[in-house]
Amino acid sequence: MAAQADLELVRLAKRYGHGQHASLAVDHIDLRVAAGRYCCLLGPSGCGKTSTLRMIAGHEDASSGDIVLGGRNITHLPAAARGTAMMFQSYALFPHLSSLDNVAFSLKMRGVDRATRHRRAQDLLERVSLGHLASRKPSELSGGQQQRVALARALITEPRVLLLDEPLSALDPFLRVQMRAELKRWQTTLGMTFIHVTHSQEEAMALADHVVVMNAGRIEQDGPPREVFNAPRSEFVARFIGGHNVLPAADGKIAVRTDKTRLAREVPEDTPHRLDATVTGAEYQGTHVLVTLHCDAMPDNELRAVLSESLYAELPWRSGDRAVAHWRAADVHALPA
Numbered sequence: 001m002a003a004q005a006d007l008e009l010v011r012l013a014k015r016y017g018h019g020q021h022a023s024l025a026v027d028h029i030d031l032r033v034a035a036g037r038y039c040c041l042l043g044p045s046g047c048g049k050t051s052t053l054r055m056i057a058g059h060e061d062a063s064s065g066d067i068v069l070g071g072r073n074i075t076h077l078p079a080a081a082r083g084t085a086m087m088f089q090s091y092a093l094f095p096h097l098s099s100l101d102n103v104a105f106s107l108k109m110r111g112v113d114r115a116t117r118h119r120r121a122q123d124l125l126e127r128v129s130l131g132h133l134a135s136r137k138p139s140e141l142s143g144g145q146q147q148r149v150a151l152a153r154a155l156i157t158e159p160r161v162l163l164l165d166e167p168l169s170a171l172d173p174f175l176r177v178q179m180r181a182e183l184k185r186w187q188t189t190l191g192m193t194f195i196h197v198t199h200s201q202e203e204a205m206a207l208a209d210h211v212v213v214m215n216a217g218r219i220e221q222d223g224p225p226r227e228v229f230n231a232p233r234s235e236f237v238a239r240f241i242g243g244h245n246v247l248p249a250a251d252g253k254i255a256v257r258t259d260k261t262r263l264a265r266e267v268p269e270d271t272p273h274r275l276d277a278t279v280t281g282a283e284y285q286g287t288h289v290l291v292t293l294h295c296d297a298m299p300d301n302e303l304r305a306v307l308s309e310s311l312y313a314e315l316p317w318r319s320g321d322r323a324v325a326h327w328r329a330a331d332v333h334a335l336p337a
């Protein structure tokens, strides 16, 4: 594989349309992804993730700013000359071609001779444990196998950075979790930078060692997943990443993790961090129970508490129960105003 290289986005922007109808899909973002990282671009629909990925790939022109890979400015290079490759969803495989020819396709486009491209494609298929299925067409493969062909097809140009746009969204939930683990394993084995677009915080948390949370064309926060989860820098991040209650406080808003939010029938009057609430539901989730509450102090806002199964069994909650939600001072994370 080619040498590793950091990827840098410098004031990168994408504007669609002209004049009155112009819209800024990516709003001058700065980002540095160190070589060999699994980076997930995470955010709600329309936040600019795919536009960012497509600009890195060279499938979309940047309106302004720079894309630098390993110190080389690739902003205006054609897609094939950038050292990046896009892994498309498995359903984008050519249905009439064998796995081998699907994998070899981009070498054919580059004029590589048949024997060489078949040898390289076969090597890659072996690497993803599909060497024995090289002659099968996509329709003769399982969803997971098709996904591996798609990966091999992307890797054949020996990219420094692999770009993945929602690669797991077409798979059923069971296969998705399985393929997620495979993606992570491949990335670790290859030691290559992966940039993976997803709107699923669960997927980003499971895969990434660098999470980039985007909102309305901007980067709200980026960093290691634990840091982003435990120290959200904005209300948007706390809400989008999930697992937090965002609560009013004397000097702004605070976030408290749902698994640090405790419930009691009564607490001493002088308990500092408390809110009176009414249970609206309890959802059994296997290892834990999610209790939802309506809180009078914030009528438009639902409060959530994640309790261990054993704790819930000791003190079950039913819809309509009055409860006091409380938390420790150490579990309060202040959000900037």
Ligand SMILES: Nc1ncnc2c1ncn2[C@@H]1O[C@H](COP(=O)(O)OP(=O)(O)OP(=O)(O)O)[C@@H](O)[C@H]1O
Pocket: 016, 017, 025, 043, 044, 045, 046, 047, 048, 049, 050, 051, 052, 199
């Ligand atoms: N070709 C285009 N022409 C005009 N507007 C576009 C085009 N592509 C995307 N947009 C707009 O740019 C914004 C960002 O889109 P983008 O696809 O990058 O977001 P996304 O975060 O990947 O969303 P999703 O998760 O739904 O794919 C959206 O408002 C979208 O409508």
